[in-house]
Amino acid sequence: MIMKRGAAYVIDFFFGTALFDVYFQIFKHKKAAGEEVVHGPVAILAFIVSYYGYYIVMEYFRGQTIGKKVMRLKVIKSDGSRLTLTDVIKRHLFDLVESVCCVFLAFIVMISNNKGKRIGDFIANTEVVDARNVPAVLPT
Structure with a gap:
């Protein structure tokens, strides 16, 4: 999953x-x-x-960015409910910190837990999963 997320990141x-x-x-x-x-x-x-904005808009409206779609990944709430705009914004609050200040922080956090979650995923209570395992209509 971490390799697929990395490839999706490069595409995005x-x-x-x-x-x-x-x-x-x-x-x-x-x-x-x-x-x-x-x-x-x-x-x-x-x-x-x-x-x-690209990440926030794509994940809010589609649950996935173009990179995640290509890699067959999707962002969902950990409880299976639909993502809210607040969830997506919370999820990306630490992107700048993870990518600029601490290059390997996201990777360390991801390999330290069994679901491959980043800090933003923990804050927003979200996770990235295989899109083929997500129902077409998520509960609201």
Whole structure:
């Protein structure tokens, strides 16, 4: 499961950064040396919103990102009920910490428990499972 989640992450990384690239292409400008840049806190905020927004929107509406769909994974509530927007946001609160500050934190947490949960999964009471084992309609 951890390998499938890793592969899904790599696929999703490209989709998340592609959204920022669209923003970059629209708002870039050239420096004197000809280098194309987008400056300031707006650029950082745009990256965070587009990158993490991709995960939040996809998981809230579909229960899976494109990478998870390709790898046949799905995010569900641990009790089997439907994900709420709050659940998905809670699930991704620690993404930035896990990916920037502590590169191996998510991996260590995932291998330390039998369901392969990340910190965000524990906070939101969610888990990633094989999509083939999830009923088409989740209870509400």
